[in-house]
Amino acid sequence: MKSLSARSAVEPFHAMDVLAEATRRREAGYPVISMAVGQPSHPAPAAALDAAHKALHHGRLGYTDALGTLSLRTAIARHYRIRYGIDVDPKRVAVTTGSSAGFNLAFLALFDPGDCVAIARPGYPAYRNILAALGLTVIEVEANADTGFTLTPESLQAAAARAGQAINGVLLASPANPTGTVTGKTQLKALADYCHDRGIAFISDEIYHGLTFAGEETTALGVTDEAVIINSFSKYYCMTGWRIGWMVLPEDQVRGFERIAQSLYISPPELSQIAAEAALGASEELDVYKASYATNRDLLLKRLPEIGFSIASPMDGAFYAYADVSRFTNDSMDFARRMLSEISVAATPGLDFDPVEGHGTMRFSYAGAEGDMIEAMDRIARWLS
Numbered sequence: 001m002k003s004l005s006a007r008s009a010v011e012p013f014h015a016m017d018v019l020a021e022a023t024r025r026r027e028a029g030y031p032v033i034s035m036a037v038g039q040p041s042h043p044a045p046a047a048a049l050d051a052a053h054k055a056l057h058h059g060r061l062g063y064t065d066a067l068g069t070l071s072l073r074t075a076i077a078r079h080y081r082i083r084y085g086i087d088v089d090p091k092r093v094a095v096t097t098g099s100s101a102g103f104n105l106a107f108l109a110l111f112d113p114g115d116c117v118a119i120a121r122p123g124y125p126a127y128r129n130i131l132a133a134l135g136l137t138v139i140e141v142e143a144n145a146d147t148g149f150t151l152t153p154e155s156l157q158a159a160a161a162r163a164g165q166a167i168n169g170v171l172l173a174s175p176a177n178p179t180g181t182v183t184g185k186t187q188l189k190a191l192a193d194y195c196h197d198r199g200i201a202f203i204s205d206e207i208y209h210g211l212t213f214a215g216e217e218t219t220a221l222g223v224t225d226e227a228v229i230i231n232s233f234s235k236y237y238c239m240t241g242w243r244i245g246w247m248v249l250p251e252d253q254v255r256g257f258e259r260i261a262q263s264l265y266i267s268p269p270e271l272s273q274i275a276a277e278a279a280l281g282a283s284e285e286l287d288v289y290k291a292s293y294a295t296n297r298d299l300l301l302k303r304l305p306e307i308g309f310s311i312a313s314p315m316d317g318a319f320y321a322y323a324d325v326s327r328f329t330n331d332s333m334d335f336a337r338r339m340l341s342e343i344s345v346a347a348t349p350g351l352d353f354d355p356v357e358g359h360g361t362m363r364f365s366y367a368g369a370e371g372d373m374i375e376a377m378d379r380i381a382r383w384l385s
């Protein structure tokens, strides 16, 4: 039998492994609380569910244009005018099967094998894993208190010099996972300028937009027309399982992305596109959910340090607390495993986000119900005392 490709030796996405184990335990009857995976416990907005019901009733769901229905692309373009005061031509919008498909498309459309892409460490593990699986070189640039927990032109420059390699792409999330860092407009512009001057592709992951609790939420579209913007209905819109997201592309790159999307995915799911369009108008309902995350955030900001976990980064946006647990362990994988098996609380080991220093950190998602957060903190406090 032919053996697997080298690319399939990619690191597992540990948060997903923890989720799978938590699901198994829950099915076996344990009272599991999951703070492992970043997904809201709230349902998709009522208008989205309603639109989907109607579409199902109508019966026929088919392929759409590879870059999505004109109706949804136009609605997303309108969203930029309403939310950010920025005009976007709907032709620049590409609808994707979740932002995860957006990364695949962006990496394939922008880079050739061997190209080098810089990401922040700690950062979202799938970036590293997808890039590696596609045969691209990853430069992980440390984001710490000195760099404001984000990427800076100086940190990129230093990392490229250390690696002895030119950077072809920079990928930044703001708000960021797991650090919660919100990168402000001045810093974003400095990064965009740095990339422009050197012919580097700039990819801005804005999936946590709408979930900023401190600082200014800036889309890279406000500082450059050259960035690839990636976004999703998974987080603010509470639609993880619908697998629907979008990109805004530089005008002259749209066709290249479209060619790859046609063959890779044919089209994003039509049902999800219909629901997503309705969700764009549901901010009143979604802002109530956002307020529930803010309550959970306050709770964790108080309880985690009391337990002995210091908060390792700002928590300004997204719905994660990245905690330093080094007082209790130097092996976050084992800590996560024990926490799940001994007190049925699932959280993600820091090693997922930071292969160098994540052995002493854990990420707690606070997108769940407030009662669950309280119970989880109580269980951890009792467990460690």
Ligand SMILES: Cc1ncc(COP(=O)(O)O)c(C=O)c1O
Pocket (backbone or CB within 6 Å): 038, 097, 098, 099, 100, 101, 124, 173, 176, 177, 205, 207, 231, 232, 233, 234, 240, 243, 244, 245
């Ligand atoms: C920073 C970031 N980007 C992208 C994703 C993927 O989201 P989706 O594929 O559901 O749009 C996640 C999921 O947790 C994330 O944290």
